Amino acid sequence: MTAPSPLRRVGGSPRRSAGPALARTGLLAPGIVLLVLFAFLPLVALVITGFVNDRSQLTTENFAHVFSSGTYLRLLGRTLLLSFAVTVVAIALGWPAAWALARHVKPARRTMILGLVIIPYITSQLLLIYGFLTLIQAGGPISYVLTQLHLTGPQDSILYTPWANFLMLVYESMPTAVLVLYSAAESVSPSVLEAARTLGARPRYVFTHVIWPLSAPMVVVNFTLTFVQTVGAFAEPAVLGGPDGQMLGNTISTQISSGANDGFAVALSLVLLVTSLLVVGVVTALVSWTKRAQSGGPTNRLTAPPRPRTRARTPELTVARES
Amino acid sequence: MATVTISGVSKSFNGTAALHPLDLTVEDGSFCCMLGSSGSGKSTLLRIIAGLSDPDTGTVRIGERDVTRAPSEKRRIGFVFQNYALFPHLSVGTNVAFGLRARGIGKKEAHTRADRMLELVGLAGFGKRTPKQLSGGQQQRVALARALVTEPDVLLLDEPLSALDRKIRGEMQAELKRIHQETGLTTIMVTHDQEEAMNLGDSVLMLSHGRVQQFDTPETLYREPANGFVAGFLGAVPLGNGIIRKKDGGTDAGRATDTATGRTEIEIDGTRLRLAASTLTDGTPAEAVVMAERVALTPASERPRNEDEHEGTVTSLDFYGPFARAEARLGSLTVPAMMLSQHAHSIEPEQRVWIRIAPGGLHAYAAQEATRS
Ligand SMILES: Nc1ncnc2c1ncn2[C@@H]1O[C@H](COP(=O)(O)OP(=O)(O)O)[C@@H](O)[C@H]1O
Ligand SMILES: [Mg+2]
Numbered sequence: 001m002t003a004p005s006p007l008r009r010v011g012g013s014p015r016r017s018a019g020p021a022l023a024r025t026g027l028l029a030p031g032i033v034l035l036v037l038f039a040f041l042p043l044v045a046l047v048i049t050g051f052v053n054d055r056s057q058l059t060t061e062n063f064a065h066v067f068s069s070g071t072y073l074r075l076l077g078r079t080l081l082l083s084f085a086v087t088v089v090a091i092a093l094g095w096p097a098a099w100a101l102a103r104h105v106k107p108a109r110r111t112m113i114l115g116l117v118i119i120p121y122i123t124s125q126l127l128l129i130y131g132f133l134t135l136i137q138a139g140g141p142i143s144y145v146l147t148q149l150h151l152t153g154p155q156d157s158i159l160y161t162p163w164a165n166f167l168m169l170v171y172e173s174m175p176t177a178v179l180v181l182y183s184a185a186e187s188v189s190p191s192v193l194e195a196a197r198t199l200g201a202r203p204r205y206v207f208t209h210v211i212w213p214l215s216a217p218m219v220v221v222n223f224t225l226t227f228v229q230t231v232g233a234f235a236e237p238a239v240l241g242g243p244d245g246q247m248l249g250n251t252i253s254t255q256i257s258s259g260a261n262d263g264f265a266v267a268l269s270l271v272l273l274v275t276s277l278l279v280v281g282v283v284t285a286l287v288s289w290t291k292r293a294q295s296g297g298p299t300n301r302l303t304a305p306p307r308p309r310t311r312a313r314t315p316e317l318t319v320a321r322e323s
Numbered sequence: 324m325a326t327v328t329i330s331g332v333s334k335s336f337n338g339t340a341a342l343h344p345l346d347l348t349v350e351d352g353s354f355c356c357m358l359g360s361s362g363s364g365k366s367t368l369l370r371i372i373a374g375l376s377d378p379d380t381g382t383v384r385i386g387e388r389d390v391t392r393a394p395s396e397k398r399r400i401g402f403v404f405q406n407y408a409l410f411p412h413l414s415v416g417t418n419v420a421f422g423l424r425a426r427g428i429g430k431k432e433a434h435t436r437a438d439r440m441l442e443l444v445g446l447a448g449f450g451k452r453t454p455k456q457l458s459g460g461q462q463q464r465v466a467l468a469r470a471l472v473t474e475p476d477v478l479l480l481d482e483p484l485s486a487l488d489r490k491i492r493g494e495m496q497a498e499l500k501r502i503h504q505e506t507g508l509t510t511i512m513v514t515h516d517q518e519e520a521m522n523l524g525d526s527v528l529m530l531s532h533g534r535v536q537q538f539d540t541p542e543t544l545y546r547e548p549a550n551g552f553v554a555g556f557l558g559a560v561p562l563g564n565g566i567i568r569k570k571d572g573g574t575d576a577g578r579a580t581d582t583a584t585g586r587t588e589i590e591i592d593g594t595r596l597r598l599a600a601s602t603l604t605d606g607t608p609a610e611a612v613v614m615a616e617r618v619a620l621t622p623a624s625e626r627p628r629n630e631d632e633h634e635g636t637v638t639s640l641d642f643y644g645p646f647a648r649a650e651a652r653l654g655s656l657t658v659p660a661m662m663l664s665q666h667a668h669s670i671e672p673e674q675r676v677w678i679r680i681a682p683g684g685l686h687a688y689a690a691q692e693a694t695r696s
Binding site for chain 2: 189191192194195196197198199200201202205209210213214291
């Protein structure tokens with residue numbers, strides 16, 4: 001987050017023994033081992049697979065295949081765009097909810113509500129998807145109400161359209177959004193907001209210059225988590241999306257389960273991975289740029305640089321050495 | 324610069340009154356301290372003046388303006404919070420410039436003025452640091468500079484020094500005093516520390532349970548505490564319950580002074596003690612409180628007893644560095660005495676002493692008033 005302050009370094013112990021360093025390595029070791037075993041090595045294996053064709057030759061033809069076909073690129077574009085929209089909508093819905101929860105709900109009730117928010121997490125994903133299906137299918141509760149209100153016909157439903165998929169993905173992204181943005185809301189102290197107001201800042205200015213810069217890091221975290229998770233979705237589009245609602249994950253899943261061409265499926269996954277990371281990178285950069293722009297940027301070029309504090313100690317040291 | 328006028332302001336939370344209807348005028352350019360224990364409603368009142376909280380009834384005026392319905396950002400106030408409330412994502416300089424930038428003043432001018440204000444609070448050259456790199460006292464100076472830079476009509480401070488350690492607090496008090504003198508800004512400060520209130524305030528508003536107990540100059544507050552609560556807050560110790568006795572028939576009206584004709588005493592368990600002044604009439608049941616620093620003990624062996632002294636026995640003696648505190652038994656009463664340690668050498672437990680309670684050291688309040696809180 002923030003760089004360690006030089007003041008604190010002056011105050012701290014000047015010598016660091018080997019003990020703490022060893023302890024730190026020891027504490028990090030399990031994490032590093034897990035990462036290597038379950039993230040790094042599989043990734044290496046994937047990359048290798050992606051560069052091997054069905055005749056076991058080292059080649060780039062899998063990637064060439066991905067980029068030569070408009071179908072796959074369109075699907076990739078749609079997947080990224082849909083995931084982006086899902087993430088933005090989840091954040092937009094989650095933010096006011098999280099803010100209200102952190103500011104306007106009694107602490108005792110807060111715990112209960114946060115518990116309720118987590119329920120989708122501890123429920124089987126397929127159960128959620130089929131639950132949603134029953135909810136929105138023709139003849140289901142929503143269809144019934146809308147029909148009674150003469151808003152739709154009895155056989156109309158968004159099931160098997162991209163909208164069903166979109167809504168499901170938003171729904172699944174809400175717990176993360178509420179939890180992450182709740183901690184963002186908690187990190188903005190009420191008295192800091194009050195201070196801004198007493199200094200003459202109108203609500204809009206308070207949002208752009210205080211709330212947004214303070215929440216931005218958590219928004220980026222939220223974006224990354226939700227976007228990366230949504231981009232890989234395949235069960236939701238498969239069950240709810242219908243022919244027009246398919247995502248790249250479905251193609252990858254089909255390619256792998258058909259067993260015909262693992263290398264091509266992996267190439268698709270890698271392209272998806274890299275483009276997703278690009279999107280996350282661009283969004284992160286954009287957010288930090290707005291944050292810096294609103295904070296007034298590097299400040300105060302008018303003053304002379306502060307005199308280094310350690311300088312003041314020199315005379316004492318000299319005296320000590322002489323005596 | 325402005326007079327702050329509060330009329331009939333009250334506030335309750337969930338049906339519990341935090342402030343009972345209250346009037347207060349803080350004169351233009353004066354320094355008013357709101358004093359009271361935790362939960363007495365000080366912050367509630369200050370936040371109502373600042374527009375951070377809405378009163379249930381009453382009006383708030385700053386100068387000629389009725390600001391009761393105005394939002395905080397339109398009141399032209401400076402507010403300093405106990406926890407500093409600096410913007411953690413902004414440098415010290417940008418923190419101070421915030422109020423100017425929010426009012427649409429250009430970056431260059433805002434930072435020039437911010438730097439000048441940092442100089443005023445003794446932090447020249449700290450503009451580029453982040454708040455986290457500063458000590459508590461320095462952070463509070465930044466908060467002060469930030470509140471002052473917009474040239475507000477009123478400066479409001481909510482326990483600004485109570486998070487600081489004792490030594491820094493003393494320095495900051497001097498600093499606040501100097502800045503108040505230099506700027507001539509109407510200032511209202513909340514504190515629960517009576518020494519701080521007396522040191523800084525031109526006037527002190529004593530609050531308890533959402534009611535004004537007394538609003539006076541520090542000297543008057545100390546010399547003539549309006550009731551048992553105020554006296555107790557200023558360190559007076561309950562002595563016991565007794566009956567008011569007016570000498571010479573108790574004919575004197577109003578605030579009795581010890582002229583040759585009128586003199587008020589309180590009789591507790593047969594011991595008669597002279598009161599400084601009291602409006603209480605002859606025969607009223609009252610509670611007496613005594614200020615330990617105005618009680619003097621003299622060893623009986625040193626000299627004969629003076630007329631205004633009582634005979635007693637020392638029961639305990641404790642040292643607190645520069646000060647010492649003794650207790651002496653006077654009849655059935657226990658009288659505390661606070662003295663400089665250097666004067667305590669001749670005192671020892673079980674010793675027979677002459678007890679002298681200085682005029683103004685003993686106050687009496689009608690029994691139910693003394694227990695009112
Ligand atoms: N926002 C609030 N909600 C409910 N009760 C409050 C609120 N603010 C203050 N109170 C209550 O009002 C009373 C006065 O509080 P406050 O003005 O903060 O006291 P002080 O600043 O003198 O310590 C207290 O009993 C407190 O519990
Ligand atoms: Mg308070």
